[in-house]
Amino acid sequence: MKLVFATNNLNKLKEVQQMLSSSFEILSLKDINCFEEVEETETTLEGNAKLKANYITTNFGYSCFADDTGLEVDALDGKPGVYSARFAGEPRDAERNMQKLLTELKDKSNRKAQFRTAICLNINDEQFLFEGICKGEIITEKKGEKGFGYDPIFKPEGFSTSFAEMSAEEKNKISHRGLAIQKLVTFLKSNY
16 A cells, blocks of 8 residues: 655654555655645644645645654643744754753753654545654753654653664654554554
């Protein structure tokens, strides 16, 4: 089955391709000649995921899924949340985002946080939503070279290493996106 993953983030695409079985062919936006950046104008992760999935289905006619992910920090009342990729402003820059977050948490004892991913699947004129949450904490300094985004400063609950210190396989088993994708895959295998 062919499915478009509505993302321009090659790291996300690679992560998802590693997780899906060979019974699904995942196409990128480039594969379908979609070079437009769908502006994320919604105020929720679910809203942005729907926006992107609907754009591909409407304009290109493919079954597709799209995600949006946010890092929600307790001491910052859930921020940066839906604005995680642009936390330090434009252009998007993971290093600046991490530095801003570490600065804002400098004097905070509560460093609890969670990554949350919302996935919207458009298939056969129906729409489905899936969610994945990974709880953890923001550590005080970057650790590890793998991963992307906030991975070097996020340590998942029950682990002594950051996401950036884990292999892709280890991270995919427990990550927010991994959990949401697992729900998506289970749904697809049961229904298609």
